[in-house]
Amino acid sequence: MSAQNVLNLIKEKNIEWVDFRFVGLSGKAQHISLPAVEIDEDTFVNGVAFDGSSIPGFRGIENSDMVMMPVTETAYVDPFTAHPTLIIMCDIFTAEGERYDRDPRGIATKAEEYLQSTGIGTDAYFGPESEFFIFDDVRFETGMNKSYFEVDSEEAAWNTGRKEEGGNLGFKVPVKGGYVPVQPVDTQQDIRSEMCRLMMEAGIRIDRHHHEVATAGQGEINFRFDTLTKTADNLMKYKYIVHNTARQHGKVATFMPKPLFGDNGSGMHVHMSIFNAGSPLFYEKGAYANMSELAIYYIGGILHHAPAIIAFTNPSTNSYKRLVPGYEAPVNLVFSKGNRSAAVRIPIAAVTPKGARIEFRTPDSTANPYLAFAAMLMAGLDGIKNKIDPRKLGYGPVDKNVYDLSEEEKKDIRSVPGSLDEALDALEADYEFLTAGDVFTKEFIENYVEYKRAEAKAVSIRIHPHEYALYFDC
Template sequence: MSVQKVLDTIKEKGIEWVDFRFTDIGGKSHHLSVPAVEVEAETFETGVAFDGSSITGFRGIEESDMVMMPDTDSAFVDPFTAHPTLVLLCDIYTPDGVRYDRDPRSIAVKAEEYLKTTGLGTDAYFAPESEFFIFDDVRYESGMNKSFYEVDSEEAAWNTGRKEEGGNLAFKTGVKGGYFPVAPTDTQQDIRSEMCRLLQEAGLRIERHHHEVATAGQGEINFRFSTLTKTADNLQKYKYIVQNVARQYGKVATFMPKPLFGDNGSGMHVHQSIFNDGNPLFYEKGAYANLSQMAIYYIGGILHHAPSLIALTNPSTNSFKRLVPGYEAPVNLVFSKGNRSAAVRIPIAAVTPKGCRIEFRTPDSTANPYLAFAAMLLAGLDGIKNKIDPTALGYGPLDKNIYELSDEEKKEIRSVPGSLEEALDALEANHSFLTESGVFTEDFIANFIELKRAEAKAVAIRVHPHEYSLYFGV
């Protein structure tokens, strides 16, 4: 979309406010609204100023001036505002016109630019499957003398015996029983359909939606793949619309990986492939899973760098409550065709040459999509450039249910890090595949590790309620 098209849209749709948004290092969106009458062609050349010192992990107060530069192709009309508002996603620049090296979206853009310079391909395509829960009530507190959380859902397994005004209407979703029953067990068909309608209006191509495996309102909406930065933009729109539609229905949506104990968590399986001027490069008919040698090396890069990569694809302490065996969690660093217990799966059902892709199943939606997608691409490209053969390194293929293997067989399989701290240690020790290209800087990696270690420490030093069950009577 051209600048003139954006200005025409403002007039045609009676837009009153233009909302300039960017994403911080942790993946949260921030915004600043400008009266539409003040937005001119010059705005897209000069950008919009803001205080970077108030954003965690950005700049100090002595160098706080920063500039948002809007991307006209990201424009969409906000469906939730009473006053007509047009949203524009932005890259961050310093006042002297230099792209800010801690801006996640700029890192994604640089990753795409780097791919072109390698001569390996022209476009990297990504498609995330981002799961979420829709709850009816969420309460939590963490203080000096108390700590608790409690969530509730009208379709939760624990509510089969609850007395409600007007009676309990039954049809609750059992533990691991949510994939994917019809109504009345699935109470959220209309909510997801409304989410999809607004996502389509925002420019996303919706492929399907359904209830997911867990009890208590777990769902998933799949949208069409696109190029790296565009897909990250779409995921930010996706989370915004999902959370606000839930709120309109008097409910709350969360992308937290493991909000419930004892049932499946929410992952973000990421499908990815490389094309060259419209030609798919991951397909080779008759080879293992119809994968080209380039795709195999790409998988090698993902699995070889997975311990450090996971610091960016699963960057929360809660991520590692999901990454435990037994809940379809892909903790095993192997690849396989069609096998959902492997970290890397190659879809084989109804796949065309252009649809041939690899699926990294470990990530979750606490990841900043701009950082996670860029890091995955760089890991894969490193595998291609250095011909990292995953089979030679013991990463498979393994076309068996890993959870049914003997203990001796399981010993041969490497696993993901067991905690955020372990993943950060791995990132600290191995990140040259991210920085050699100039896509990530040493400063960014050090800053990211510092921010995430602070989060890990904040959780580690707090008393856990279950410790009272274990130790109070000692």
């Protein structure tokens, strides 16, 4: 879509405001709105200025002038605003006109450019499965003398005896019993369908939606894969629509990995493949799971560098409340065909040559998608370049339920980091593969680690309510 096409769309849809958006290190969207009558072709040439010093992890106040450069192909009409508004994602540049090396979207674009420069392939395709909860109520507070959270849902297992409903209607979702039940157990069919309708109107191709395993409103909507940066753009759009549709229904949606103790958390399983000029590179008929040697090496790169890339794919302290055995979270760094207990699963049901792909099951949606997808691609490409064979390094294949293996069988299997700090330690020890092609810079990684260390410390120094249960009577 050209700048002129965007200007035509503004007239056609009677747009009043144009919302320019970018994504910071946290993965959250930021925005500035301009009157549509002030938008012309120069806007797309000169960009929109903003203060980079007010964005955590960006720039100091002494050098804060930055520019959002609109990416016209990302334009779509905001389905939620009272005044007709057009949303456009942007890349970030310095005031001097250089691409900003801390811009997550710019890093994703550089990763795609690096793939093409290697001669391995032309396109990397990504398809995330981002799970979420929809609650009716959320309350939390942390302070000097109190710390708590409380969430509620009309379909939660703990509400079988609740009287406040004006007559309890039953049909609650049992713990770990929420996978694809029909109504009335699934209370959120219409909300998810509305989310899907709005996503399709915004240009996202929807595959399916359903209730997920956990009680209290866990759901999943799958959308069609695309190239790396476009998929990250779509995931930002997806989360925006999920959050705001839930709000319109008087509910609240969260992509937090582990909002409930004792039930499944929300992951973001990521499917990946590489094509060369339209031809799939991951398929070889008759090989293990019909995977080519190139695909096996890609898996080797993912598993070998997993502790480091998990600092991007699972970048919150809450991520490691989900990455524990027993809740379908893959904590063991092995690969397998069709096996959901492995960190890397190779889908084998109804797969065509063009559908041949791998699935990295560890990530969650606290990830900044631009950084996470770029890190995964760089790890996989390093595996291909250096022929990292996971079969020779103890990464499988393991075609059994990993959780059922004996201690002897599991003794040589590596596990994911147990905390955000451990993942950041791994990133500091293993980052060279990310700097190939100047995709990630050493300065960016150092800044990212410092930014995330502060989050980890903020949690670690605070008193946990369960510590009162354990130690108050000492």
